[in-house]
Amino acid sequence: MTTDYAVLSDLPCSKEQIENCIYSKWYPAFKRFTPKSRIIKPLPNEFIRYLEQDGIKLPPPEHEASVYTRVTIDHDGNTRENWEKQGKQESDEMRPIEHFLQVHQQIKDIIQELGPVTPKLNWSSPRDATWILPNNTTKCSEVNEVYLLLNASNYIMHDLELGHELNCEFELVLRQWFALNPALEFRIFVKDGKVVGVSQRDLNYYHYLHPLADQFKNLFDRFVKEVMIPRFPDKSFVIDVYLPRPFEKVYLIDINPFTRKTDPLLFSWNELINFEAEGYDLRLISENNIGRFASKEHSENQVPRDVVDASLDPNAIRELAEKWTKLLEQQQAESDSE
Ligand SMILES: Nc1ncnc2c1ncn2[C@@H]1O[C@H](COP(=O)(O)OP(=O)(O)OP(=O)(O)O)[C@@H](O)[C@H]1O
Ligand SMILES: [Mg+2]
Numbered sequence: 001m002t003t004d005y006a007v008l009s010d011l012p013c014s015k016e017q018i019e020n021c022i023y024s025k026w027y028p029a030f031k032r033f034t035p036k037s038r039i040i041k042p043l044p045n046e047f048i049r050y051l052e053q054d055g056i057k058l059p060p061p062e063h064e065a066s067v068y069t070r071v072t073i074d075h076d077g078n079t080r081e082n083w084e085k086q087g088k089q090e091s092d093e094m095r096p097i098e099h100f101l102q103v104h105q106q107i108k109d110i111i112q113e114l115g116p117v118t119p120k121l122n123w124s125s126p127r128d129a130t131w132i133l134p135n136n137t138t139k140c141s142e143v144n145e146v147y148l149l150l151n152a153s154n155y156i157m158h159d160l161e162l163g164h165e166l167n168c169e170f171e172l173v174l175r176q177w178f179a180l181n182p183a184l185e186f187r188i189f190v191k192d193g194k195v196v197g198v199s200q201r202d203l204n205y206y207h208y209l210h211p212l213a214d215q216f217k218n219l220f221d222r223f224v225k226e227v228m229i230p231r232f233p234d235k236s237f238v239i240d241v242y243l244p245r246p247f248e249k250v251y252l253i254d255i256n257p258f259t260r261k262t263d264p265l266l267f268s269w270n271e272l273i274n275f276e277a278e279g280y281d282l283r284l285i286s287e288n289n290i291g292r293f294a295s296k297e298h299s300e301n302q303v304p305r306d307v308v309d310a311s312l313d314p315n316a317i318r319e320l321a322e323k324w325t326k327l328l329e330q331q332q333a334e335s336d337s338e
Pocket of ligand 1 (some may be wrong): 125126155176178263
């Protein structure tokens with residue numbers, strides 16, 4: 001009898017390996033190769049409880065609040081006075097100005113210094129929550145946008161769980177925002193000091209990448225050998241890099257542990273773990289395999305647009321609830337009559 005299924009290769013990952021990938025652990029050694037970042041650390045308990053509580057409590061409108069967050073607040077009727085009243089009613093609820101004013105001020109100062117930023121916690125960015133901002137990106141031009149993104153993200157919730165599990169200090173990373181071309185983002189898999197695969201990170205087809213693959217591989221090999229290996233404590237890791245035109249300098253965006261939890265993109269983990277040959281693949285989406293990956297990223301973490309709109313507007317919530325109730329009643333009536 002033959003087995004027609006693959007046996008999963010074991011891939012142990014230590015606590016230390018995961019801790020090495022915390023942003024503040026590696027950033028100092030890679031400053032020259034990474035977008036400018038500021039790290040607020042350690043985050044007070046109040047800030048963590050704020051992220052963990054249900055709902056999103058924003059501070060009262062301030063003069064620099066974006067039109068977007070101002071509208072949100074107005075819809076909820078959260079003027080300064082009734083916001084303060086609410087505060088007295090629900091006393092164990094965390095709110096920025098009352099419970100972590102210092103961090104709140106630090107975030108504002110950093111945005112003032114760097115301009116728009118993109119936030120992340122120890123390991124993850126709220127990539128699944130871009131739907132909550134009007135520009136549909138993780139670009140934050142003011143502090144309330146940082147709160148909206150972090151609160152709406154499941155990936156951030158996973159970071160909180162992992163941080164509690166490992167009992168480590170939490171940190172908020174604010175990276176200076178730049179308009180990055182997703183076609184030029186790559187994920188490099190390094191095992192025991194050797195590159196075992198490179199994948200395009202954004203799973204769309206970009207025809208102009210194909211003739212450049214060999215040139216990119218040379219640059220990535222050099223980057224891993226000359227920049228990563230001498231500075232990073234592990235010999236196995238997965239890095240996200242950015243290679244803007246004119247394709248000379250590689251920028252480090254993130255370091256991830258070499259574990260199954262890290263998305264292998266156009267590879268399978270079994271392939272990466274068992275790779276022994278010389279000469280690895282740089283995999284790109286081709287015209288032919290585009291369909292396989294066409295599903296929307298983070299779709300499992302997204303909610304329908306009308307639910308989002310409704311969550312920001314109490315009248316819309318009521319309407320939506322009424323619509324759903326009617327629909328359910330209709331379905332019930334139909335199944336009763338069958
Ligand atoms: N400074 C920046 N300016 C603009 N966009 C950025 C910046 N840094 C990162 N990004 C974008 O955010 C995306 C996610 O960033 P990052 O890799 O740090 O998140 P992550 O949560 O660790 O992702 P993963 O779970 O895939 O490891 C990047 O792929 C990039 O498109
Ligand atoms: Mg990452």
